[in-house]
Amino acid sequence: ETGAGQHGLATATAAALLGLECEIYMGELDVKRQALNVEKISLLGAKVNSITNGLKTLKEATTAAIQAWINEIEDTFYIIGSAVGPYPYPQIVTHFQRVIGKETKKQLKQLGKKADYIIACVGGGSNAIGIFYDFLKDKSVKLIGVEAAGLGVNTPYHAATLSKGKVGIIHGMKTMVLQDEFGNILPVHSISAGLDYPGVGPLHAYLHKSKRVKYYGVTDDECINALKLVSRLEGIIPAIESAHALAYLEKLCPKLDKKNTIVVNISGRGDKDMQSILSYEKGKIYG
Numbered sequence: 217e218t219g220a221g222q223h224g225l226a227t228a229t230a231a232a233l234l235g236l237e238c239e240i241y242m243g244e245l246d247v248k249r250q251a252l253n254v255e256k257i258s259l260l261g262a263k264v265n266s267i268t269n270g271l272k273t274l275k276e277a278t279t280a281a282i283q284a285w286i287n288e289i290e291d292t293f294y295i296i297g298s299a300v301g302p303y304p305y306p307q308i309v310t311h312f313q314r315v316i317g318k319e320t321k322k323q324l325k326q327l328g329k330k331a332d333y334i335i336a337c338v339g340g341g342s343n344a345i346g347i348f349y350d351f352l353k354d355k356s357v358k359l360i361g362v363e364a365a366g367l368g369v370n371t372p373y374h375a376a377t378l379s380k381g382k383v384g385i386i387h388g389m390k391t392m393v394l395q396d397e398f399g400n401i402l403p404v405h406s407i408s409a410g411l412d413y414p415g416v417g418p419l420h421a422y423l424h425k426s427k428r429v430k431y432y433g434v435t436d437d438e439c440i441n442a443l444k445l446v447s448r449l450e451g452i453i454p455a456i457e458s459a460h461a462l463a464y465l466e467k468l469c470p471k472l473d474k475k476n477t478i479v480v481n482i483s484g485r486g487d488k489d490m491q492s493i494l495s496y497e498k499g500k501i502y503g
Contacts, residue, residue, distance in 0.1 A: 222410075222455075222484050223297025223342075225253050228262035238262035241281040243273035246409040253488045271403050274339075274413045278387050298340025299417035302388030306417050313346025320479055321350055329477045333468065335360045336481035337460040338431065339375065339411035341420040343483035352428060360468070361420065362460045364406035365433030367499060373405035377416040378424045378431040386415040392424065405501060407436040407492060408456040410484075437498050438463040443486065455484030456492060 224240040231238035240257055244266045247254055254264055265284075270276040278296065285294035299309040324331055334351060336344035338361040351357045366374035374380070377392050384393035386401060394402040394414040406412040423429040434442075439456060442463035447453045454462060461480050468478075486493065 222253065222488070224262075224264075225256055225260075226297070227295055228257040228260040231262060232260045239265055239284070241265045241267060241277040241284070243271065243275075243277045244268045245272040246274065246277070249409045249492050250488050251491060271412075273404075273409070275386075275401070275404075275415075282387065297342055298413070299342045299345050299419065300340040300387060300389060300391075300413070300415060306389065306419060309342050309417075310345050310349060310419060313342050314349045316343065316346035316481065317348065317350035320347055320481075324477070324479075331357050331479050332476040333358045333360060333478045334481070335362060335461045335464055335468075335478065337362050337364075337408075337411060337457045337483065338378070338416065338420060339364065339406075339408070339413050339457065340415070341417035343457075343481055345417060345419055347479070347481045348423070348429060352423075359423075359429040360464065361424075361429050361431040362464045363431055363433045364404075364408055364411035364439075364460060365435045366405040366407075367501075368435060369433045372403070373501060374433065375404040375406045375412045375414065376433040377414060378420065379433050381414075381416070383421075384415075389415070389418050391418040391421040392416055407439060407496065408460065409489075409492075410455070410457040411460065432464060432467070434460045434463045434467075436496075438466070440493065440496050442466070443493065447486075452482070453486035454482050455486050456489045458482045458484060459486075 228238055240262050247266045257264055267276045267280045285292055299306045336347050338344045344361050348359050364375040369376045369379050377394050381392040381394045384395050386393045401414050404412050404414045424431055439459045443459035446462055
């Protein structure tokens, strides 16, 4: 399993229940940022491989996991929670994550409402495609993906792939990639361990190109401010990933001229992120 936290924990739990050996690949920086999940994963009996090369984040972990899988392909199964990688992995993840959108539709119907906007954060894009998929054909629903703008999309320190990337190849898929003029993959930055990826799921690249989904960036600072506000107002401590989507409400809502039904996908809890939240300093690069 390649995972920056929640996906790895879910896989370790399943492996423990099924009596299977499990190895999780995480970048060294993400191991530190997701320390609580790493401890849970180890308690469940899985091995965590800390990857120390490159930026020590999701890209390097994915590369290492795929290499390990290829070397032991006869008795090893590769799993990734994000909608990225070689076919059919993006399709597999999309298929299972669709339960989010199906449940959203069901709950809206029970409330007698129809969504005007659906907002979700996008790194590789699993939670976003999960909630978007069953609404794609309903053009009356506006879909918004929120990327990690880090210190700003016009700085070198961001992971806004759809905002600043171009077509390329990464981890066995053709998609949008953050790269330089020679095709070298650029380093990325985000306060979030789940969004700091220089590529994006190929379906998101298509939805961006076709303009069915609009994608915007939210900075580290905007994200943390939204996380603290929601925690204090609602008693919900969202994951840093999800807080990017919440932060976009401050950009969207003032532009609306009537009452709208807005659904924001909260893709995880913030307990795994407490160390990053408490130690956050505006403009600081962690690594």
